[in-house]
Amino acid sequence: MEEPMLTELTGQGWMQILSQSFTTPAELPFVLSKRSLSVEKLVRLAQTSACDDEPYGRKILFKSPEIEVMLAKWSYQASASPHNHGFSKGLIWFVQGDFSERHFIFSEGELKSSGEPVQFKEGSVAQVVSNDIHSCCPVKDGVSLHIYSPAIQKMKVWDLKNRETLTVADECGAWIPKDLKLIANRVKWN
Template sequence: MTLNPQAKNVLDSLIDPSKHEMKEALAKINMSLDELKPHLQSSSGKPYYRKLLYKSEDVELLVMNWSDLECAPHDHGDSHGWIQVLNGTSVNSVYEVKGSSLPKELFKEYHHQGKFFYAPQKGVHKMQADGAKGLVTLHLYSPPISGMRVYDLEKCAACVVSDDCGAWWPEEQRQRIKEIQLIKQEDGSHAS
């Protein structure tokens, strides 16, 4: 995709950006759903389809359109970023992870069209569309995501996935960089 010159200039200027600089940049590029619609495709049985719009050493910009499936709980490796809801409503579930225990859901947030929300470094969350309004989200991360950890709560496992895998358990062995067995604590305590 060729970004409009204003958006490209804004993103080109981001060098190791702060949380505040990233939110300002995402707001400033002001990309519309109509502008992005030609780049959206079927999610093909996955929680979302994602399209990389821009990538430098310091940041990446992606657009995602969501199916009715939720993604798996995941972090963004060593990256942090902002998510903008362009259409529909996102249900964002935030988790706590202690040591090698299973993630524990803390709360859910609903983010409606036009809202921005932050994904902190090493923060674990999962997203899904709320209803059938066609959830579309725009994501700006720094640095570009690498080493994302995806959790499978039923398998009691985590997997560091390849950069071309989304927030779901990889079907292809090559996308499984490292699998980790987690500890399920029945009494509510956590392993360290």
């Protein structure tokens, strides 16, 4: 059964949550708790999105052209592929479990690590900026809440094995899709 509170939140409500929290990301859990969205509710809801085939299961809580809210249930130590979020910015709340995030730069046909991995303890919030390339991985398993504005479009995923950049369908997560219909475009690296 759908959590009643989630159906009450409109696009305008989610935009208010994002705007109230974007400049001070650590405030996101507090802002959500004022709307009765607790860690317990999110963890319970995430259990319905578990996925064995991919690094994480996705549950879209709200989506409009202006905003996308996605809950992810991560498999044990499963890493997302390096990816960006198109032109979107937003926040990632690491609801349950500790996570590691790595940033990358794509230059001259090579994807290179940019700096040391950043560690996020359970409850931490990370900012997402447009076109930043990153990858997340839970230390064990975990749950994360993602709020993006505008809704993600034309996300790119970097395929290290085949040395190519894939533009994936909007409903695809941050992984190399097995279903070729989810690949909108592919560009080989030099």
